Amino acid sequence: MNTPVSPKSNLATNHPLDELTGGAFSAPTSGERAARVRDWLAKEPSHEEMSEVFKELSQRDRGAAKPLKEKLDEHKRLKAQEAIAADWAAKAQGLLDHPRLNLADAMAWQRDAARAGAPLSREPLSSLKASLVERVKAIEDLQHRVQVERESAVLMAQRIEVMSTKPWRDAQKSAPALGEDVAAWQLQASTLSDDPQWASVEPKFPPMLEGSRSQLQVVWDAFEAALAQAVAAESDPQAPLPAVPVWADELRVARGEPAAALAQKSERDGKASQEHRAQVMAEFERAIVVLEREVAEGHGKATPKAAADVRNVVKTHSRLIGPEQEARAHAALKEAGDLGDWQRWRADQLREELVAKAEGLLQAPEGQRLGGRKMQETLRNLRDQWKTTDQGGLPNHALWKRFDEACTAAHKLVETWLVQVRQQADEHKAQRMAIIDELKAWTQAHADNTDWKSQVRELHAFSERWRGAGHLSEKAFAELQPLWKTAMSAAHSGLETAQKQSVERRRALIEEATVMGAAPQLRIDAVKALQQRWQAEAHAVPLDRKQEQKLWEAFRQPIDEAFSRKSSERERAATELNEHDQRVLVASKALDAATATEDAQAIRAAMDALDSALRGQAEARAATPAPAPVPAAVPAAASDGTQPDAPGELQSEPQGDTADAPVEGPAEGVVTASPEAPPAPKPAPVKKVVAVRGDDRPGMKKAEPAGRDDRRGSGRDARNGPGAGRGGPGRGGAESGRWGDRPDRESRGPMAPRLGDTAFRAQRNAVEHAEAALRKLAAQAHGEVLTQLFKAWEERDVEQLPTAQALGSRVNAATRGAWSQSLSVAPGKASPETLLRLEMAAETPTPAEFLSERRMLQLQLLTRRNDPAPAETWSQDVAKVLAGGYDAAVARRLQTVLKVLLKR
Template identity: 60%
Template structure:
């Protein structure tokens, strides 16, 4: 800052030291944060904050620094906030860790630990967010794992002891089938093995974790021990009796058959053949009943084995064993052998089922471990991961139901699922944060609706449609506010309904009044529709009131449509009733309508025949029917010839009328007269002319000097605001003068002059009004007749032009068309000149005449002759008194016909004459 003078007002120098002193004043927290508040840049301030955070400040200091720093630097305050969040999270995790540590201590303190609870502790702790990787949960987790491993080892040892007991029993039973000397030799080894087995069993029972072993394993060990001791005692006693019988011939024989036979042989006693005791006779009914019971269970077991149901086949096999035990002496040997074979197969199926269950477990384990070992770009989302884990656990549970559990595979599977569940936990945290954000958005929307409702109790400018539109926009925003849980939605939905109902209360009150008004209008419409004479003005006024009410107050579209249908129904029924009455009245045709319909049908037939003369005759007959004069003649002709065809009579009369027309009139003139007025004027001998009404002449009504009131209005010049151009007569279509005359008839048979020449109502009694069917029939027939005549005229024009060109080519005057065929633009003298030109030998040059014809027809000239045409146009400009090409086209045509035939010029001549000969 520079001071240019001592008296400068812009820079007060005395205040500068005060500002400098103020700028150097230190912040109270600057020393605590290592100079963060006095740092000049954001980077330096963040470095100071990181250095201060490394010193582990207290939570109160962090709160104070964050409060001051959040106003000054958001980036540096973010570091403090993250530290606060870490402390808060640590406190939360410490609380959760303490809770789960207590649970772990409680589990470890139990003398009988449930494996399911111990295995679920780790999974539930991870779901709750407990820090399992930190002490004391890490040590407790290891202790629980070790305890579970010890219990599972005990259970495994029980199964081993069980199998060992079975093997020892089998060895003892096998020795009973061998010589007793071999059994005596193996007795010492068996004694040691049995003693060792009992020692192992006692060690299992004395283990500290034995109370935690499943009850079924303890029962299995006890059963195995009792069975082994029983077999061993029986073996020892039988061997003792055998040794005594071998030493003393008077001693009784042992109960073991093999050993007893061996003693008999040593004593010299012959062996007796085993006598099979005869089965006692059994009642056939009891035998059949037993056979039926065994066969029923046997068929069920075979069915279960065929379907591969290992679990259910076990129960059925036990039922078959029980059935054999109860009915073995009552069934035949064949059925018994079949039942034993089925039991052997069931045992094999049960073993296969256990093997298959292990295979399924290994597959599920591979799937669980593969959830985390996926390639990049193939990660699984939280929702899908949660569903997959749930499905895997359900499948594992189903597999366990089919056989014995495999705890080793279960441990690996559970660890893999817990590791994969971390993805689900992260997703759940994200969903929880999004749900909180969506909840805040919905609450803000509810508050916005409440504020809007308080400010808009009445629609602005009476625009209730806009009011309703805003409410719908609020509803759309509520539906698009994101997903929240069912519990949270159930909490927010009543608040939203209350707010939106309060906002929509004015509109709902107005809609109730509008519904009452509309129901009243519906009743009024029913009353109008029930009246005998339908009042159109009242109906229109009622409809306008309905539309005004519908535009003013919006209601639900479906409800509004139902009300509109109810309102429109009686009015539509009234109009339909009126239409039916009109059609009924029109269906009763009069005599004149039938005559017009017959004439229209005759004209349609003539149109289909393609004969121009017949079409003109039918048109004249239709005009006679329209004029109303045909009815009297029909009565006379009906009296003269009853069998004559009415349509043919009309056609004959029309031909007579056509003969009396002027000879110069051709088909095109007749067609034009038909096109100008929708009916043709007939000849005087067929149609009696209507009396000409007295003309109403406009007289001057002013009192200008020199003007007489008896004088008619003088023709005025053309003005620009609709002034008449023809002395008072109205102009026709396109500004042309109306030359149709006062006697022209309209489409329905009535005279149609101008408004000054129309007779009074009492004077128009000669042509009654046609019915709708007759009017449409005659109009359609006349339109088709005009189209057919124009088409026939075009065809005749083309044929005449072709004949003329052919006569030029062959130099044959007889092929020149007649004057009537050439049209009204060619007179007999012109045709005679053309005949003379064609009949003489070809001579002369027709280039200039052809150019003049193209100029007269105003058709384009080929590019190679365009220069010649321009030169000719320049020459014609210098000859002002010479006739124009449009006036001498007939002489130029004769010159062309007199010239030699040139195939290259045929197309040019044809294009020219097509335009010039057109009527």
């Protein structure tokens, strides 16, 4: 049975590439087509054939074309890698062919090639890499040998210098061995300079080796010359002594020179103070400690300097340094010379620590990883530390590869952060450009605006927006800042012109103030007008705060000086007390003394005396004799038989300063008056109140008597009787309607002299203290009276009941008698209604538990039309309460009521 073939398969049967691919186009399913494609790829077809098949097959079946696409991508990748490998192979070959190899370029080649994706593990790059590594290692070994030879030369020169401190015969014995060592060193140094890699070492090493060679040769030549001179001086007494002090002294002793010279020399040597030796030992200790520390820590760059310091100390102060210190110095210098191999091991340790730090940057949790900027700074620090380590030891390419890969992976976070920073910088730049454009538009729109205060506020808002517009790089900010300054300068042009004009006007006002302040007579109205002009100018055009404050101080200075002169003149005049001020001061002091006694009568008497002194009555009494007393019952018109012309001409008080003077001499019922003064009018009888509107609830005020006949009186002053209204003949008189409260100027007589500042303040303070003392005494007296009253009630003792005068003006003799009678009888039971009536009369609050009874009593009182109000019967209610037994709660409520009722 034949399997049906799809139309698509029939169409693909005749495809020209079907035979080439082994039936990949005619296969019935996608899996079979992919399998045939893989079989065809195993035969290694050419790249052109694969490209043509992929182009046709990818349009029909992408799944089957996937292996073909992977193969093409691999070919493409290999081709790209071959191109990259050829490029980097050419670079490596160029480095190797160059007579002078740069170590930095050689070490950077492997790093850059790996970063570019070059296949370093395949030929020819693998062999080129090995060649570069070998050559770099040979150059570094050569440089290391130069450093070792340099240190060896230094140690050899030190050995020669040490021999000069020993006897010359010992030096003569050691000279052949030293000569052989010097010759061997010179030969070895020549071998280094003949090395093929010598041209590739760093430029600092050849001068270093040459300097060591010349220095060692100079030291050896000087040693040989001194030793030859010492040998000649031993055989010939006339030969000159060598320049070495130890050898010269030894030869002097051998020649038998006078002991005095030697003793003198030894004495000079013995005079080296202990302080100098201590200083030398301290300097040696500091130098040797530094050298030992550098050797222990492996700091290759700092070790040569520390070793040089130790050698200088030993060379300069060899006589003062003992053998133990000298041996310690030789040991430290030897370790410093052998530090090269140890430095390489220490450098690898430091590199491993840096690699661990670099790999740990990405191993931290997400929340604990460093930010972009912090990561960038950390990576920069790690790379700088790696460079420092490379300078102190030989490089390690395996560790460098790990370190560079870790840093590159961590740098991806920095790149992401940099992209965000650039985006933010672009946004901030666009925002600032928008602010500049908006400022330019604002400048054109407000070209004719003269509201300078609003302009200052809006320009300040622009400046604040510019400050808060985000961070920019220095370059971008340097580009935008001139544009901003230009736009802001154009926006401020109108305001600056107005400010210049305002400053000129203010300076003109300052000149006016100066002229006004220099005038002999200061006009207050002119000063106020000038200040108003200044304030108007300040409100119209704002200036810089410092400049405005400076102008304001210059403006107010002459005016303040003028007022200061006026105040000083006034104070000087006030200090010169006249007689009137002296009398007031004396009366004020007397009032203060009376206040200190806490005697109410003495205080009131002193206050009356002070009032008389203020009015000048004492002076008036001394100057004017008192008139003869006239009986009050006899009218003044009886003396001449005439009557006053009009009611408004009544005179009830004398003229002049004697209006308030006390009467001296006359008996009761007799007043002084002029013969022409008519008798005082009798007061109108008070109309009895028939009805009162309102209620007796606590807090409500009783209405005034308001009858219809009263309301139809002559205006608001109908209470003064007919003819006393606004249009009556008594208008303006001493007892007229609206203005009857204060007499006219003529009726008051001449005014008292003006008080000085000292007297005025003294009398004011004295009066205030006296009034406060009276209030305090009144409160104390009232409290003592209530305490005495309640004690009499509690003990039922009539003798302890206060007098009517002590109880106040609201309690007369009859009321006190009723209270005494209540206390004298046996105590009964007081009605609760009595306390409620008292609380209603005093309008004081009632305890919460008795509020319902109080409301009920108020409703009952509204129905009792003919019963007197509680305010009229409070004294009888108090007597009823006192007739009952003493109770602490009732006493507290009664005390609250009496505090109000006895003071009214």
